[in-house]
Amino acid sequence: MDTKLPPYATFGQRAWFYGFRVICGLIFFFLIAPIIIIIPLSFNAEDFFTFTPGMLALDADAYSLRHYTAFFGEDGYPWTGLLVGLGFGAAVSALFYFLGSKNLFPILIFGILGLIVGKLWGLEGEEWMTPLRNSLRIAPVATLLSVSFGTLAAIGLSQSHVPFKGAIMAILISPMIVPLIISAAGMYFFYSRIGLQGTFMGVVLAHAALGIPFVIITVTATLVGFDRSLTRAAANLGANPVTTFFRIQMPLILPGVISGGLFAFITSFDEVVVVIFVGSAGQQTLPWQMFTGLREQISPVILAAATILVAISIVLLTVVELLRRRSERLRGMSPS
Template sequence: MTAQPAAQPRTRPVAERQARPPRFAFSWSRVLLAVLCGLVLLFLIAPVVIVIPMSFSAAKYLSFPPPGFSLQWYENFFNRSDWTSAMIQSIRVAFTVMILATVLGIMASLALVRGNFPGKDLINAVIVSPLIVPTIIVAIAIYGIYARLHLVQTFFGLVLAHTVLALPYVIVNVTATLRGFDIRLEQAAQNLGANPLQTFRYVTLPLIAPGIFAGAVFAFIASFDELIVALFIAGAQGRTLPMRMFEGLRLEIDPTIASVSSMLITFSVLVLLSAELVRRRGRTEA
């Protein structure tokens, strides 16, 4: 009777063992990083959490927590002409800037992405520089030029200055969309007889529409919320809503400031959510 060989232990193939996801290794560095990220997010969100309840305060001054709740400060905002006129002025300026920056941004993006000319990188850096250069420096430079051209305290001057600040947002968004664009679709349309204008209108424009919409939204918000350049350029007659809020913080500290801030926060969140939904829808259709 012969002896049977000992049973060999069953081992999993090497590929199967390597395919297993690694187990989560506890690390104090990861815990510390998560805590720090949470504290930073809390620091950023805390003003929003505080200012919204303060806008419904029944007190005659800014206090947290509010002693009671009331809509009197929202009513005060809409009943005072200095607040409503500043809001209308901001909307006028921001809407004009949005249209102007969007049109110029589309043309500039097409030139920077499709064009091949000397100095393209330098021109791109100059156009996008307002995102990097401190706003106070831009405001001083614009004021120095406007003082010679007599554009200070004019609606056109404020729109032109805000367009310079808003244009990089449009260029960044439209350029990103154009770089991910399949140029063979344009070539196919031209092979079927479409001229360049028809190709842009029926092929290019619908496909880059999400980037255009996102850039236009950011341009509107950049102009609507801008304060420093407006302080140098607008003057008392063209006072915008951020300027009126700045004056309110200096001269009269009441919960009307909190109500305006709450409305601006809500408006900005809704607009950004709309832009994100349009961007995702465009990515899905693409």
């Protein structure tokens, strides 16, 4: 299909040209509208799941933040946490400054971390905040496990002579292919046998296993474009294999490792089926709470939670996209 309509196009060609674009527009609408529409609905002042007449008339009273207030609860010390985090970040930045680098990122990162930790510190039995805290405790540990094991294995797999490469690859990718309900059933049976069912450790191990295929796929994809003569050059200049790995290979594949990690994180953070079976009430995560909420009594607070998750996915998507471009630039491809 040409991108522009030639001046001599017949009526039929014109109709098809615009008609096709309208069809595609409708499909894009189908893809994106359900996600967008929950955002205004989450500001509904009533307990309804549709637009009230007041909302349609853009009446300010018909909108409110009450579902967000319900989501965040009232306990916690977010502002204290924020202040502590900002202070800590500023200290780190000052340290960096003396070491000769003007980097203000620590202030931002520690500020956000302080806000979250302050909010979630020591919460018990809150409807939404406790599950959120559980999610934020499980996902990073699972991500760390899958990234460290996965990166090592991906480097091993990208070597030129690997025996049984196909079989190993098939096993390592299988957690992504096997239906979640089957993984969940198997893990439930097996983890009950070895006493991991209903423990924090059990959920972490299960989520790490589910995240590994994503790390393997992204890191091997980055390693495909890796120029091996760089490591040989490093060795030639006297670097030992460990130095070569950390100074040469790691910085180059880091974008792939980070996006693999983000995939693993989102896998764990969004995962419901396995955690329902492997976890117990003490490990209830945010998606689990949403699932329960949707199945039993659906409350508009779910829409507030959903909106927050959409915001998080937009941030993650942006980061992954930026990393992909950086990786392609580092490997000398023109970013597309």
